[in-house]
Structures are given as structure tokens and as C-alpha cells.
Amino acid sequence: MQVSSSIRPPLVTGGKTLHDVTNDICRHVEAKPNPTWMIAFGISVLTLSYGLYNVYRTLWYGIGEWGLNKTVGWAWDITNFVWWVGIGHAGTLISAVLLLFRQKWRTSINRAAEAMTIFAVLCAASFILCHMGRPWVGYWPLPLPNTFGSLWVNFNSPLVWDVFAISTYLSVSLVFWYIGMIPDLSTIRDRATTKISKIVYGAMSFGWTGGAKDWSRYESVSLILAGLSTPLVLSVHTIVSMDFATSVIPGWHTTIFPPYFVAGAIFSGFAMVLTLMIITRSVYKLEDYITLEHIETMNKIIILTGSIVGVAYLTEFFIAWYSGVEYESYCFINRATGPYWWAYWCMMTCNVISPQLFWIKKIRRSIAATFIISIIVNIGMWFERFVIIVSSLHRDYVPSSWAMFYATSVDVGVYINSFGLFFTLFFLFSKFLPVVNMAEIKSVLKSSSETNSVVDFKSNVHSH
Amino acid sequence: MSVSKHFILGVFDDEDVLMHGVHDIRNLGVKIQEVFTPYPIHGLDENLGYKRSRLPMAAFLFGLTGCTLALSMMISMNGIDWPMNVGGKPNASIPNFIPITFEGTVLFAAFGMVGTFFVSSGLAPWSKPVIFDKRSTDDKFIVAIDLSKNKLSKDELSQILMSHGATEVNEKEL
Known part of the structure; x- marks a missing residue:
């Protein structure tokens, strides 16, 4: 009994049966690492090592190793932090928001996207720890009584909100991701042939058997976690934006920041998902699961969020003039024509113009074009944060304190560190864990695949 | 001394056959212990008479x-x-x-x-699950019936399972 829709193309192509799905996804976990993986993983570890050397320099010699000065107190560190947190948001959007909207195409990409979320938030957290200068007292923003008295943290500060938001986001995302993986881990456990994998996947699958009662509870848990994660993900980038918006720095002190940041986060996150998925599907031969339809759908979200971001840029500029506040208008004219004009126009080109190319169907459905634009978008989004942070700070109220920010090799190295960390974790994940959610793919196989006979329907058995 | 339990396992290949089968088998008064599936099937919990999760x-x-x-x-x-x-x-x-x-x-x-x-x-890294049929995490749907909880004989239960779409019927003793 094949239910096919004439309007919607199938989510899974290639005439897969339930058993094919298991085989296709488990193959990568069970096989020995292939040479491509070994090389890619090796490069990631080398990158991470070089990055860790720079982190070591930052911690040993202090953040004077960075190009910061008295005027520009935040630069690459916070730019990278906001960039990585933003990237993480797409994973939650795919796993939670699209679940609530019953968008079944999410099933092929949610696992990898959630993994991306977790690794991206870890990268973001690494910048927060580094920029503290003394990470060994990194617990100070927690509400602990100060050893010098009973002074507590200031709960009016968005920086303290951030501590709670990021740690809640990381831990809830981790739980959501892991819960979703338990049924798939039990599939790997039941197929395991070696003793070690039997023990390891046995423990990791938490004794899951797939009983109807457990599935019923599992579904409730997934739905509630999605319902909790949806406002959570909005709150996280809202709070990140408030780190800026509650200050009195021209260019930061705007009410538009929360929605503008959230849209930007989803925009860059989807771009990163596309970059990763295009690589993953070709390395692991998952073209039947992550199809051109998936890529096209994500490109449509890129058009939407990219346009929101574009409107936000124009609104900011308009309000800077319309408000009549001299400092605010100067800040924006300085962004576009001052010493950081190149960063501003790079941001404008990458974020506002490049996604508009996706209106053309041919580009939207071209894997090469999507791959290139997805990287351009993330370059643009990095520059957005750089422009917001550095161009607002570098020309202070008093012209005598005007300064420029020049990145040092350690600035670059610490940024490289986050890439090393991200890709090392991502490659470990893609080798040892199922990159596609098998159980969820199986659940949409019957209603949306090219499979004509998942199994012969026994019409003689009942007469409903 | 633990009392050994005897189970009859009906193996189904398709979720729709399973759904109708479970519904009809229960209507015949057969008590089903549990159904194991590789993915969540909407409505199966209601078909089995489970209450909504709290x-x-x-x-x-x-x-x-x-x-x-x-x-x-x-x-x-x-x-x-x-x-x-x-x-x-x-x-x-x-x-x-x-x-x-x-x-x-x-x-x-x-x-x-x-x-x-x-x-x-009862999910935990150390929990030792009872796996009736390993294929239930791959592509088969397993209906487990506890013999001691049903009045019908082994052969009658097998007959019912087969006539409701099971592709094979196995036994398992625990």
C-alpha cells in the first residue's frame, strides 16, 4: 500500500526498504574508518593542536596576546562567540520547531544538525572561557556566595543571563539529541558483532527494546522537549543580543536586536547545516536520504531569513537617521564609509545580495552553487558580528580615544582552534554514531518514499 | 526459583497489517504482553489499550x-x-x-x-533488556503474547497470529 502524493516529491528516494535504511546508516558505524575520513580527521586534529597552542598562549601570557586595546575591548572573541552560538540555532530549529510544525523532511537532517548545535555551542563556550583571561575562576558568574563576603552575582546583568541561557541551551540540546539517538543505538547494539561494540552500544542504548509503551512515552517526551526548546532557542539569541542592546553604546542600544539576532542566527545556522550536509551526503553516500528536495527546502529558509536580516540592516540605518541622535547616525555612517567600510560592505554583499540568488530555481537546486553560497553566507555573518562589535567600539565618544583593532596571529589561532574543535567532534560523531535518524526515517518511509512495496500488503487478511 | 515464562511471538512485516492485526487479536480476547517496533507507530498505544502518558x-x-x-x-x-x-x-x-x-x-x-x-x-546504561527478537530494532514488528496469561493453547494462538497477518510465529522461554 503505497501512499504517494502528486504535489510533494518523496523524502526518501531509491526504493529503500526498512532493512535498507538500517544497512545504509549502520554501515558507516560498523565499517573501519575509510581513508577519506582518516585524512579529514587528521587535518582536524592538527588544526585543533595548532589552535590549542594559541589558546595556551592566551591563557599563559594573558589576553594581551590579542589585538585588543582600551577602546576596542571586545573584538574577535565575542564575534566568534556570537557567530558560533548563532550557527548552533539551526539545529534546534530543525529538531524542535520543524517537529512542532510537522515538517517531515527534517527527519533526514535533524540528527546531524543537532550534533552541529552541540559542537557549535561548545566552540562558543570556549571563547567565553578564553576571553575571561582567567578561566580558572570561570565559575565566578555562577550564583555562589563570594568568599570575601556574601556578595552575589548581579542578576540584572545580561552577561549573567547569558551564563544561564547558554548552559541551559547546551544541556537541554544534549539531552534532546541523546534521547533521539537511543532507539538507533539499540539497532546498532542488536547488530553488533564484536564484544566491545556490544558492551559500548549496549550501555549507550540504555536497554531500549522498542516496546509500544516506551515509544508512546518517547513520543510524549520528544514533543514536550520540542515545545521547551522552541522558546529556549529564541531566548538564547535574544539574551545574546541583550549583551549589546542593554548597553549605551551607539549601534548597540537598539530594540530591534533580539529578532534581528535570532533571524541572523537561523540564517547562518542553516548555511552551516547545508555546508555540512553536502559534505556528509557525498562522503557517506546518503544521496537517497538527503535529497535535492532537502537542499532546496533549506535554501528557501535561507532566502526568508536572509531577507529578514536585510530588512533589519536597512531598518537600523533608517532609524539611526530618523531618531535624530547624532552619535547613532555617526556610528552608522562610520560603519559604511569609515575605516571599516570593507567589513560593512562585505557583510552587505554576503548576507543581503548572495541569498537572493536562491530565487532562481536553477541556483537553488544546484549543489555546487548551494555549497558556495552557504560558505559565503557564513563569512558574511561573521563580518556582521565583527561590524556590530568593532565598528561601534572603535570610535569612542571622545575622539582622543579613537583606535583601530588589528588582529594578531593569536586572535586568528584561537579562531582556528574553534574550527579544529568543531570538526574533530563532528568527524568523531559521524564515525561512531548514526548520522541519520533511522527510526524517524523508517516512520516516514511508507508515506513518503519511492518504495512501491515496503512489504506486500496482505489484502486477504482483513477486509477494512 | 524463578518461574519460567513462555511467550508466543508473532512476527509482522508491515505496520498497517500489524495495526489491524493487533486490534482484531485483542477483540478476540487475547491478552498481548507488548508489541516491539523499530519506529513509533501512531495509534498503536491506543490500539493496545494503553493510557496516555502522564x-x-x-x-x-x-x-x-x-x-x-x-x-x-x-x-x-x-x-x-x-x-x-x-x-x-x-x-x-x-x-x-x-x-x-x-x-x-x-x-x-x-x-x-x-x-x-x-x-x-527502566532505561539506564546498566539495564539488561529482554530482547524477544533482535529484528524488532531493524525491520520487523514483534507481538509478544504471554502463554500463562491466556486461556488459549499455543497452537490456537499461533493460528490466530498467522491468520491476522503474521509472517512467522516463534516461541521464546525466559
């Missing part, structure tokens, strides 16, 4: 706890124990406390609910 209620109560704890923590620390004048705002400035209250609510609701789920379903 986990959402647990999540709500844990969330309420988190909300109360976070808000009272901030009011007691910044408002009572060590008041600080921040921009002339009230010491216990509730609007400023909302973000962390929200995060606390979400954290407690999520972890509390997941913890409850693990406990009620």
Missing part, C-alpha cells in the same frame, strides 16, 4: 518547581540577602529576573521529565 504533567510540575526556585533564588540573593543599587532600580527587580526564571523553568522541566521517563521505562 509525562507532560511531570514536565509541568518540574517546570513549576524550576520557575519557583529560580525566581526565589534571585529575589532572596539580590533583593534580601545583599541588596545592590543598580541604576536606581528596585532591589528585587522582577522584569530583570524573567530571563533566568525562564531558563530555570526549561532546565528543570526538561531534565525532570527525561529523568522520569528513564525511571518509568
Whole structure:
């Protein structure tokens, strides 16, 4: 009994049966690492090592190793932090928001996207720890009584909100991701042939058997976690934006920041998902699961969020003039024509113009074009944060304190560190864990695949 | 001495056949122990007569706890124990406390609910599951019937399972 829709193309192509799905996804976990993986993983570890050397320099010699000065107190560190947190948001959007909207195409990409979320938030957290200068007292923003008295943290500060938001986001995302993986881990456990994998996947699958009662509870848990994660993900980038918006720095002190940041986060996150998925599907031969339809759908979200971001840029500029506040208008004219004009126009080109190319169907459905634009978008989004942070700070109220920010090799190295960390974790994940959610793919196989006979329907058995 | 249990396992290949089969088999008065499936099937829990999970209620109560704890923590620390004048705002400035209250609510609701789920379903890294048929995590749907809980004989149960679409019937003793 094949239910096919004439309007919607199938989510899974290639005439897969339930058993094919298991085989296709488990193959990568069970096989020995292939040479491509070994090389890619090796490069990631080398990158991470070089990055860790720079982190070591930052911690040993202090953040004077960075190009910061008295005027520009935040630069690459916070730019990278906001960039990585933003990237993480797409994973939650795919796993939670699209679940609530019953968008079944999410099933092929949610696992990898959630993994991306977790690794991206870890990268973001690494910048927060580094920029503290003394990470060994990194617990100070927690509400602990100060050893010098009973002074507590200031709960009016968005920086303290951030501590709670990021740690809640990381831990809830981790739980959501892991819960979703338990049924798939039990599939790997039941197929395991070696003793070690039997023990390891046995423990990791938490004794899951797939009983109807457990599935019923599992579904409730997934739905509630999605319902909790949806406002959570909005709150996280809202709070990140408030780190800026509650200050009195021209260019930061705007009410538009929360929605503008959230849209930007989803925009860059989807771009990163596309970059990763295009690589993953070709390395692991998952073209039947992550199809051109998936890529096209994500490109449509890129058009939407990219346009929101574009409107936000124009609104900011308009309000800077319309408000009549001299400092605010100067800040924006300085962004576009001052010493950081190149960063501003790079941001404008990458974020506002490049996604508009996706209106053309041919580009939207071209894997090469999507791959290139997805990287351009993330370059643009990095520059957005750089422009917001550095161009607002570098020309202070008093012209005598005007300064420029020049990145040092350690600035670059610490940024490289986050890439090393991200890709090392991502490659470990893609080798040892199922990159596609098998159980969820199986659940949409019957209603949306090219499979004509998942199994012969026994019409003689009942007469409903 | 543990009493050994004898199970009849009906193996199904298709979710629709399984759904109708389970419904009809139960109508015949056969008591089904549990059905094992590789993916969640909507409506199967109702077909088996399971009540709706109360986990959402647990999540709500844990969330309420988190909300109360976070808000009272901030009011007691910044408002009572060590008041600080921040921009002339009230010491216990509730609007400023909302973000962390929200995060606390979400954290407690999520972890509390997941913890409850693990406990009620007996999921833990050390738990030793009873696996009736390994194929149930791959591509087969397994209907497990406890012989001792049914009046019908082994052969009659096999007959019923086969006539309702099972592709094979196995036995398992625990």
C-alpha cells in the first residue's frame, strides 16, 4: 500500500526498504574508518593542536596576546562567540520547531544538525572561557556566595543571563539529541558483532527494546522537549543580543536586536547545516536520504531569513537617521564609509545580495552553487558580528580615544582552534554514531518514499 | 526459583497489517504482553489499550518547581540577602529576573521529565533488556503474547497470529 502524493516529491528516494535504511546508516558505524575520513580527521586534529597552542598562549601570557586595546575591548572573541552560538540555532530549529510544525523532511537532517548545535555551542563556550583571561575562576558568574563576603552575582546583568541561557541551551540540546539517538543505538547494539561494540552500544542504548509503551512515552517526551526548546532557542539569541542592546553604546542600544539576532542566527545556522550536509551526503553516500528536495527546502529558509536580516540592516540605518541622535547616525555612517567600510560592505554583499540568488530555481537546486553560497553566507555573518562589535567600539565618544583593532596571529589561532574543535567532534560523531535518524526515517518511509512495496500488503487478511 | 515464562511471538512485516492485526487479536480476547517496533507507530498505544502518558504533567510540575526556585533564588540573593543599587532600580527587580526564571523553568522541566521517563521505562546504561527478537530494532514488528496469561493453547494462538497477518510465529522461554 503505497501512499504517494502528486504535489510533494518523496523524502526518501531509491526504493529503500526498512532493512535498507538500517544497512545504509549502520554501515558507516560498523565499517573501519575509510581513508577519506582518516585524512579529514587528521587535518582536524592538527588544526585543533595548532589552535590549542594559541589558546595556551592566551591563557599563559594573558589576553594581551590579542589585538585588543582600551577602546576596542571586545573584538574577535565575542564575534566568534556570537557567530558560533548563532550557527548552533539551526539545529534546534530543525529538531524542535520543524517537529512542532510537522515538517517531515527534517527527519533526514535533524540528527546531524543537532550534533552541529552541540559542537557549535561548545566552540562558543570556549571563547567565553578564553576571553575571561582567567578561566580558572570561570565559575565566578555562577550564583555562589563570594568568599570575601556574601556578595552575589548581579542578576540584572545580561552577561549573567547569558551564563544561564547558554548552559541551559547546551544541556537541554544534549539531552534532546541523546534521547533521539537511543532507539538507533539499540539497532546498532542488536547488530553488533564484536564484544566491545556490544558492551559500548549496549550501555549507550540504555536497554531500549522498542516496546509500544516506551515509544508512546518517547513520543510524549520528544514533543514536550520540542515545545521547551522552541522558546529556549529564541531566548538564547535574544539574551545574546541583550549583551549589546542593554548597553549605551551607539549601534548597540537598539530594540530591534533580539529578532534581528535570532533571524541572523537561523540564517547562518542553516548555511552551516547545508555546508555540512553536502559534505556528509557525498562522503557517506546518503544521496537517497538527503535529497535535492532537502537542499532546496533549506535554501528557501535561507532566502526568508536572509531577507529578514536585510530588512533589519536597512531598518537600523533608517532609524539611526530618523531618531535624530547624532552619535547613532555617526556610528552608522562610520560603519559604511569609515575605516571599516570593507567589513560593512562585505557583510552587505554576503548576507543581503548572495541569498537572493536562491530565487532562481536553477541556483537553488544546484549543489555546487548551494555549497558556495552557504560558505559565503557564513563569512558574511561573521563580518556582521565583527561590524556590530568593532565598528561601534572603535570610535569612542571622545575622539582622543579613537583606535583601530588589528588582529594578531593569536586572535586568528584561537579562531582556528574553534574550527579544529568543531570538526574533530563532528568527524568523531559521524564515525561512531548514526548520522541519520533511522527510526524517524523508517516512520516516514511508507508515506513518503519511492518504495512501491515496503512489504506486500496482505489484502486477504482483513477486509477494512 | 524463578518461574519460567513462555511467550508466543508473532512476527509482522508491515505496520498497517500489524495495526489491524493487533486490534482484531485483542477483540478476540487475547491478552498481548507488548508489541516491539523499530519506529513509533501512531495509534498503536491506543490500539493496545494503553493510557496516555502522564509525562507532560511531570514536565509541568518540574517546570513549576524550576520557575519557583529560580525566581526565589534571585529575589532572596539580590533583593534580601545583599541588596545592590543598580541604576536606581528596585532591589528585587522582577522584569530583570524573567530571563533566568525562564531558563530555570526549561532546565528543570526538561531534565525532570527525561529523568522520569528513564525511571518509568527502566532505561539506564546498566539495564539488561529482554530482547524477544533482535529484528524488532531493524525491520520487523514483534507481538509478544504471554502463554500463562491466556486461556488459549499455543497452537490456537499461533493460528490466530498467522491468520491476522503474521509472517512467522516463534516461541521464546525466559
